[in-house]
Amino acid sequence: MAEELVIQGSALGKQFGENVIAVEDANFTIPRGSFISLVGPSGCGKSTLLRLISGLIEKSGGDLLVRNAEVVGPRSDIGMMFQKAVLLDWRTSIENVLLPDEIRGTIDTDAKKRAWDHLQLVGLKDFEFSFPRQLSGGMQQRVALARLLQTGADIMLLDEPFGALDEFTRERLNDELLRIVEGPDITTIFVTHNIQEAIYLADQVFVMTPRPGRIAAQIEIDLPTPRNIDMTTTPEFNDYVQQVRDVLAGHLDGQPL
C-alpha cells in the first residue's frame, strides 16, 4: 500500500523581520498515522515550524502542503496542544472540552457524550465538573488533551505538551498519549527538548539545529511497537540517542553560544 502523505514541506522557510531566520529550507514528508518527534535546542525554530503547519503564521518561502492543499490558515483537521494547558479558568473540565464544539456551533447531545468519553479516556473520571484551579498541572494537561481529541483533528501538533510537568507524570502521560494516537489514523508531531523522550515516542525523529533553524537530520526509529520503558536501556536505543547527539554536536561545534 502506498503511504498517504498528509504533510509535505519543501524548501519551507520562515523569517521574522530582517535578521531572524527561524526556519530555513525545511524539506520533509510526513506519512499518515506516523508519530514525528521534533527535537533540538531552544530557539531552533521548533515552535515556528509547528505554527507554520497549523496555519497560525504564514511561511516566507517554499511550499507547505497539508493533504495536498497549500496551508492558508487554521484548519479543522489540525489540533494543537501547548506547554501550558490554556484552560479557561471559569469553566469546568467538561465545559473546557466542549469549547471546540461551542466555537463551531456543533454542540448537541452527541458532542456532550463524546466530551464525557474523552474525559474518561484521559483518566479524569469524577473530575468532569472540577475547575482548572482545582486540578494539578498533570490533570490540567489531561483536560487539554481531551479538548484536543474533542476537535476531531487527526493531525495533532504538540508543543512540549508535558514539558512543565515532573518526570513521573510526564512519563505516564507520554505512554497514555501513545496509546491514544496509535493506529493508522492520527498523525502526530511532538516537540521536545528531551532526546530520550523524542526517540521513545516516535517513528521518526527530526533533529533541528539553530541559526538558521534547519532540519539537520531525519532519523527513522526502528524499535518495536508498542514501546515500553525497558527499551530505553537497550543498545539500539542508545545508538539512536548517540546519533541525535552527534547531529547536534556536529552542528554546534564552532558555533558561538
Place this chain on the structure above:
Amino acid sequence: MSDIGSDGVLAGVKELSPIQKLAMHGLVFLIIFGGWEVGARLGYVNELILPAPTSIAYRLYEMFFVTGSIYWHYIITMYEATMGFIIGVSIGMGLAITAAISPVFRRYWAPYAVVFNVTPGIAVTPFIIAWFGFGWSSKIALAALVCFFPPFINTLTGLLHIDKDATELFRSLGSTKKQFFWKCQIPSALPIIIAGLKLAMTGALIGTIVAQFFSASEGVGILMQRFAFRLNMDGSFAALIVMSLMGLSLFTLMEYMDYKVLYWRRHSRMEEVGSKRKRKWLAENGDFSA
C-alpha cells in the same frame, strides 16, 4: 478578597480561639473609644475640636430615630453617587471596549483619556457647577468624572493582556473575533474590571460629596458643612460617620459582586458552583457513564 493566598497583612498573627478574638476586638475598641470618651469628658480634649463618642452617638441616634432628618440626605447622596457611578463606568468601559477593538481609536484617542486622568478631577468642580448648575446633575456629573478612569484603564488592560497561547488556541479552533471576545477576553478581564469598579465606587462617593460641599441644598456633604459652620462638631462627626456607612455599604455591595461573579478565584465557591453545574448537567443530559 480571595482566600487563595489571602494571608497578606494578617500573616504572622497568632491564631486565637473565637472567644479570645472577640475579647481582643472588644479590648481594642474599649481602649480607643473609652480613652477618647474619658479624655473628652475630663476636658483634656476640647469638645469643639473632638467631641466625645457618646455625644456623636447621641446625635446619630437623633438623626436616624428621633427627627429622621438624615434619610433624605442619605438617599439623595446615594442616588447621586450611584447615578454618577453608572454613567462614569458606562462611559469608561464603553471607551475601553472601543479602544480594545479598534487599534486606531486606541492610538489616537486613548491618550486623551490619560491626560484627562492626570488632571485632578476634583479641581474641575467649579466648571462642573457652572455647566450643570446647583442641582443633582452637577453632583452626578462630578461623580461620573471622578470615577470614569479606573474602569476605563482596567477594562482596557484586561482586554488587551490576553495570554498569547489562549489567542492561538482560539484561532486554531477557527474562532471568530466575537466569540473570542465573549468567551475569552471578557471573562479573563473580569477580575481586573471588578477591581476597577471598586475604585470607581469610592471615587463616585468622593465626587458627590465634594460637589455637595461646593454647592447643594441637600445631601450628607452639605449637611456636614452646615453643622461645621455652626460649630456643631458632634453633628459634623455624625455626618462623617454616615458617609463612612455609605462607603461601607457600597463597598460591601462590590465585595458581594466580586464573590458572586469571580467564583473561580475562591476554592469554596468553585466547589459550590461545580456541584451546581453537575446537577444541572445530570438533569439535562443524564449520566453518560451509567
